[in-house]
Amino acid sequence: MSNRLRKDKTYTMDDLAAELGLSKSTVSRALSGSGRIGADTVARVKECAERLGFRPNLTAKALAGQRTLNLAAVMPQEATASMMMFYHECLSGMVVRGARSGYNILVCMQDDNDTVPLEDVVRNRKVDAVILTQLKHDDKNVALLKKENFPFVVIGSGAGENIAHVDSKMIESCAAFAVQCVSKLETGGNVLFVCGSLNVEANNNRLSGFLSAMENSHFEGIQYAICTDVADVENDLSVKDWNLILCSDDVVCLRVMEALKRLEVQIGKDVLLASFHDSILFETSMPPVSALRVDAFTLGEKSTDVALKMLDGIQYEKMNYVDCSFEMRSSTGK
């Protein structure tokens, strides 16, 4: 073994080339599989790389190839528990899909309206594309990315048709889920929608979904009301005999469950209950609560897929959708 092959050294293509009596570029081609190259050479090179435990220096590769092999995932720094779960699952999806193409995910967290972190990452060229996991009204990140002409994909709705996005069609999904729940009420009845803060964009979508379901489905003998003040929900709960209660999210739903228990109303029997946002707590709560489940992992996966297609100049859809699933449990009478 020649002198340059010391143990514990991190080998470069030069080392492989020297060891094999080939040139660096041949080694590069053999390893990347691109360009014209002999099959036996490829085999020799690969064997040698394997034997020496060669790993390419991706920073050098990035510089030479003008690609960082990194994507940025932008998410808010402050978030509620259920949003954090959503982001974590999204992130998983991105990481998994990215890994399949040799890409890593770099996180970029920001407080409202502070685009500096994203700006740095983009302008310093630490990533090749960015994925926005949340959209604000008049989003500054979008403005920045457009101005810089930087590739990006949005998770969620509201970005418009010209922007590549992956959406779970919240409004439509909520509507369909509401219909499914309401149809359990075979003889009609009273439906209450308990909604969290309307400052949260997602809650607006849920409310829209609920309203469109109620207005378009022409249910027989169904009346409905909206409660937007969770703190005071116990009042609304006691004014009437509700037959179905729909909650905007898991936190709201847990509050409603507590109130219902205090009022000694039996969930799943006296009243049906469901949530527009699932939570692991619902699987084992008493009773288990039906909920709409957003497939955050797939959203992350798909958005990354779109971003990578963009980068590779492969044809891609601007509008992409991931279906929600209905987790029907005993709170809606099974």
Place this chain on the structure above:
Amino acid sequence: MSNRLRKDKTYTMDDLAAELGLSKSTVSRALSGSGRIGADTVARVKECAERLGFRPNLTAKALAGQRTLNLAAVMPQEATASMMMFYHECLSGMVVRGARSGYNILVCMQDDNDTVPLEDVVRNRKVDAVILTQLKHDDKNVALLKKENFPFVVIGSGAGENIAHVDSKMIESCAAFAVQCVSKLETGGNVLFVCGSLNVEANNNRLSGFLSAMENSHFEGIQYAICTDVADVENDLSVKDWNLILCSDDVVCLRVMEALKRLEVQIGKDVLLASFHDSILFETSMPPVSALRVDAFTLGEKSTDVALKMLDGIQYEKMNYVDCSFEMRSSTGK
């Protein structure tokens, strides 16, 4: 303006050098502030960089400087809701601290026992150091990192004294919190500790903390028991009149609350209740539940700080601690 100064171009140091009639190396020194350099030159260079909107190509900087300016945060892909919150907050801390030193955080998610993602990131030199947010018994990541002689920091306990770590002293904190709760029982009584799966390392620590509190504090007239089967907690709850129930985490605690309500036991009055793991749900639950709060953000921040010190060859402590706080709420009688 010379020809090379087109709008929308991303400038390089060569461009600045040409524009200023200086050499590239002078520009580099002026911008980095290192080496001998004239104050007026620095000013001129900075002004020009500013004017042209120059941003260094960090990939090139990384290659030349043999530093990626990235850290890896390793976290499990599968996690419970409260763990995800913990990771998200940790990540925030890392991102914030990293940004202060020009570092970005790259996420590395793995299922149990699959070290491949971390291995890739380390061996392909995509990061300068790694932060482990969770430790398993006989941790394979630790083994890998040690073998590769790669800088890393661990968040949590159990890594041993030779490994740099940032810990929230869970055992001690749980013990202290338990003491605080038990001392509410002025006339003695029965204490039950309801513990989640002991396969989770954190639960072992919580149990140890609880036990050490009970054994070392010599409370008068206090008896205690452990329940490790949450599914069957209602049984344990009914065999005796408990005066204080301590729960290992928020999910467990919510189950206990439900069971207690079914048994028509008044929390905060008939029985005191507290959790060794806080959750936003506890702030507004009925009643609000006292809990031990781990400062995940600071753990993330501090671990990153340690990692950066390592990389800069600055003196650092191997053992670092972040205090937990006691959120005392009305479930323990205020």
Place this chain on the structure above:
DNA sequence: GTGAAAGCGCTAACAG
């Protein structure tokens, strides 16, 4: 105090 030149490790024409 500043410039010239080499080099970080890889890719990609362009020759042969």
Place this chain on the structure above:
DNA sequence: CTGTTAGCGCTTTCAC
């Protein structure tokens, strides 16, 4: 099919 030669954009000796 393989080798030679330039870079990618920055840092860092080493001269001057």
